Amino acid sequence: MTAMNESLQTQTLGFQAEVQQLLRLMVHSLYGNREIFLRELVSNASDAADRLRFESLRNAALLEDDPELGIRVEFDPNQKTISVIDNGIGMSRQEVVDNLGTIAKSGTREFFAALTGDQARDSQLIGQFGVGFYSSFIVASRVEVTTRRAGLPRTEGVRWISTGESDYTIETVDRPRRGTRVVLTLREGNEEFLDGARLRDILRKYSDHISLPIRMPREDKDEKGDETVNSATALWSRLRKDITEEEYHEFYRHVAHDFEAPLAYTHSKVEGKLEYTSVLFIPAHAPFDLWDREHRHGIKLYVRRVFIMDDADQLLPPFLRFVRGVVDSDDLPLNISREILQQNRNIEAIRSGCTKKVLDLLQALATGEPEKYAKFWSVFGRVLKEGVIDAPDRRKELAKLFRFSSTHADDSGETVSLADCLGRLRDGQKTIYYITAENLATARASPHLEIFRKRGIEVLLLTDPVDEWLTAHLTEFEGKPLQSVARGELDLDGIAGVEEGAGAEQDAHPELAARIKDALGDRVREVRASSRLTDSPACLVADENELSRQMQKILRAAGQTLPEQRPILEINPGHPLIARLGAEQDAARFQDWARLLLDQAVLSEGGQLEDPAGFVRRLNSLLLDGSRAGGKG
Numbered sequence: 001m002t003a004m005n006e007s008l009q010t011q012t013l014g015f016q017a018e019v020q021q022l023l024r025l026m027v028h029s030l031y032g033n034r035e036i037f038l039r040e041l042v043s044n045a046s047d048a049a050d051r052l053r054f055e056s057l058r059n060a061a062l063l064e065d066d067p068e069l070g071i072r073v074e075f076d077p078n079q080k081t082i083s084v085i086d087n088g089i090g091m092s093r094q095e096v097v098d099n100l101g102t103i104a105k106s107g108t109r110e111f112f113a114a115l116t117g118d119q120a121r122d123s124q125l126i127g128q129f130g131v132g133f134y135s136s137f138i139v140a141s142r143v144e145v146t147t148r149r150a151g152l153p154r155t156e157g158v159r160w161i162s163t164g165e166s167d168y169t170i171e172t173v174d175r176p177r178r179g180t181r182v183v184l185t186l187r188e189g190n191e192e193f194l195d196g197a198r199l200r201d202i203l204r205k206y207s208d209h210i211s212l213p214i215r216m217p218r219e220d221k222d223e224k225g226d227e228t229v230n231s232a233t234a235l236w237s238r239l240r241k242d243i244t245e246e247e248y249h250e251f252y253r254h255v256a257h258d259f260e261a262p263l264a265y266t267h268s269k270v271e272g273k274l275e276y277t278s279v280l281f282i283p284a285h286a287p288f289d290l291w292d293r294e295h296r297h298g299i300k301l302y303v304r305r306v307f308i309m310d311d312a313d314q315l316l317p318p319f320l321r322f323v324r325g326v327v328d329s330d331d332l333p334l335n336i337s338r339e340i341l342q343q344n345r346n347i348e349a350i351r352s353g354c355t356k357k358v359l360d361l362l363q364a365l366a367t368g369e370p371e372k373y374a375k376f377w378s379v380f381g382r383v384l385k386e387g388v389i390d391a392p393d394r395r396k397e398l399a400k401l402f403r404f405s406s407t408h409a410d411d412s413g414e415t416v417s418l419a420d421c422l423g424r425l426r427d428g429q430k431t432i433y434y435i436t437a438e439n440l441a442t443a444r445a446s447p448h449l450e451i452f453r454k455r456g457i458e459v460l461l462l463t464d465p466v467d468e469w470l471t472a473h474l475t476e477f478e479g480k481p482l483q484s485v486a487r488g489e490l491d492l493d494g495i496a497g498v499e500e501g502a503g504a505e506q507d508a509h510p511e512l513a514a515r516i517k518d519a520l521g522d523r524v525r526e527v528r529a530s531s532r533l534t535d536s537p538a539c540l541v542a543d544e545n546e547l548s549r550q551m552q553k554i555l556r557a558a559g560q561t562l563p564e565q566r567p568i569l570e571i572n573p574g575h576p577l578i579a580r581l582g583a584e585q586d587a588a589r590f591q592d593w594a595r596l597l598l599d600q601a602v603l604s605e606g607g608q609l610e611d612p613a614g615f616v617r618r619l620n621s622l623l624l625d626g627s628r629a630g631g632k633g
C-alpha cells in the first residue's frame, strides 16, 4: 500500500461551516419533536430505493442478486443503538463526502435566513430545506453510516462516523451488501426510543405511505423472523375513502418536505385512453423560492409505481408552481426523460387535467371554506394571477378565483371577488371599475375615486405590480369590461343615482383650461375639465390606449426606457383653487399656480416630482403671498 492509498483509507474531514451551524441547532434547540429523526432516515432510505429502481431500468445488473427492495429498522437496548438499513442505491466515497459533509442544496442560505429563533418554527424548516439526515443528531451522540453504491465492487464500501461536532471520519471498507446502514448511538435521555412498540408507532405514524415494506424483527418470543410494520402500498394507489386525513398529511410531508399540513388536496384517478392518478396539494405557506419562475418545482412523476423524477415541471404550468404532489401514469414510457417530457402528448394531457383539478380544488375551497381560501390567496394570489398570461384559455376560471381590495371592503385586508363586484353593479353600470396604485393607502386616497365614492360606485383597488399585467390581459368578467378610473374620459351617465351629465362642466371652462395648458407647455398633453373630481383640484389621467401611469412607473423602476407619455391634466372647475386661478391676472403667479397644480396631481398618485426643489420654492412663495394677502385683509 502506498502512502497515498493509506490516506484515502481513513480521513478526518471537517464539516462545512453551515453544517456545523445546523448541527448545533439540531442538538441544542430542536429537541421539541425528536421522533422525526426516524421519518427522515426512512425517507432517505425510500428515496434511495426509488433511485435504484429507476437506474435499474437501464441497468438491471445493479440489482445484483438482491432485487427485493426494502427497509429494515432494528434496535439494541444494550448498545443503545437504532439502525435503519436499506438496499437502495447506496453511496460512493465521494457521494458520502458530498452528501453527508456539506449541504449541497442551494437553499442553505435561505434556510439560515429563514430561521426565527422560535424552536417550533425552526424545527419545521428543517425538512423543507432538505437537511433531513442531520436530524439524526437530535437523538444520537454518534452516527455511523456504512454504505456501498450499487454497481461498485464490495471492496469499495464506505464507513462514515461522526459525533456531530466539527468533523467526521471516513474510510473505505469491505461491504458485501449494497445500500446503506445508518446506526445511531443514542444520547443519554433518549432511551424511550429503544422500544419496539414505540418505534412501530412512529413508523406507522410517519412512514405508512412509503411504498416499500419497512420491516422490524418480530417481538414475539415464539416467532422468529421479520414483520412488515407499514402498509407498504403507494398511497395514491389506494382508494380515497380508505385514506385518512392524517395519512394524506404525512404523505404531503414526505413529498413536499414541508412539516406544516397542506391547506387542501385533491386525489383522483383518471381512466380511459390515458390513465393516471394524481395527488395534488396546496401548501399552507410559500416555499422560499416561489418567485423564481425558473426553479424546477412541484410534482414527482411515477410510471407504473416506479419513481421517475422529482420536480417534473412539465406536469403543471408555471402559475401553479406552488402545487406539490405526485402523478403516476401507466401510459408513459419508463425511460422517459425531461427532454421527452416536453414533447410527449400524454404529458400535455396530464398537465391540462392536473391544471383543471387544481383550479377546481381552489374553486371548491373558495366556495366552501372562504377563510382557508383567503389564506391561500394571501400567500399565492400573486402567482395565480400570472395565469392570465400563461394560460389564456383558463382566464374565465381564473377570474373567478381572483380577489381584490375594494372601496366596498373594509381596511382589515378583506377582499372581494369579481362576482361580488358584479353583484353590486348599479343599474345601468356597464363596466367594473378599478384603480392601480403602489399601495392601498395611495389607492384609497386617490382623487380619481372621488366621484365614485360620492356616487357609491365600487372601485377595485389593485396594488400588486402584477395587476398592471393582469388588467392588460383580463379585460372583462362575464361580459362586463374592466375599466381603469384613471384612464380616458369618464362617462358615468346612465348609471342609476347619478344625475344626467354629472360633471357636465366638462367644457365649462375652455379658456381657463387653455390658459393652464399654455402655462404648462409640454409638461402635459392636454388640460381639460374633469368629471372625476369632487374634492381635489386636479388629477392626471392616461389615454385609453397608452400605458397606465402606474405601469410606466413600474417599467421605469425596472430600468426600461419608455417613450415619453405626457399626461392629461384634469381640473375640477368647482374647486376654489381653480376659481382663484381663473381670477389670477399676474402672468408669473398664474404660471406658479399652474405648476403647483400639476405637481400636486403627481404627488397625489404617489409619483415623483421632476423638480421637487422648484415645487417647494413655488409653494412657499404662494404661501407667503397668501399670508400677506391675509394680513392686509
Ligand code: ADP
Pocket: 040, 044, 045, 047, 048, 086, 088, 089, 090, 091, 099, 100, 129, 130, 131, 132, 133, 134, 180
Ligand atoms: P434530502 O433527503 O432532502 O436530499 P438529507 O439530508 O435527508 O436531504 O440527505 C442528504 C443526501 O444524502 C440525500 O440527498 C442523499 O443523496 C444522501 N443520502 C442520505 N441517506 C441516504 C441513503 N440511505 N441512501 C443513499 N443516499 C442517502
Ligand code: MG
Pocket: 040, 043, 044, 130, 131, 132, 133
Ligand atoms: Mg432526506
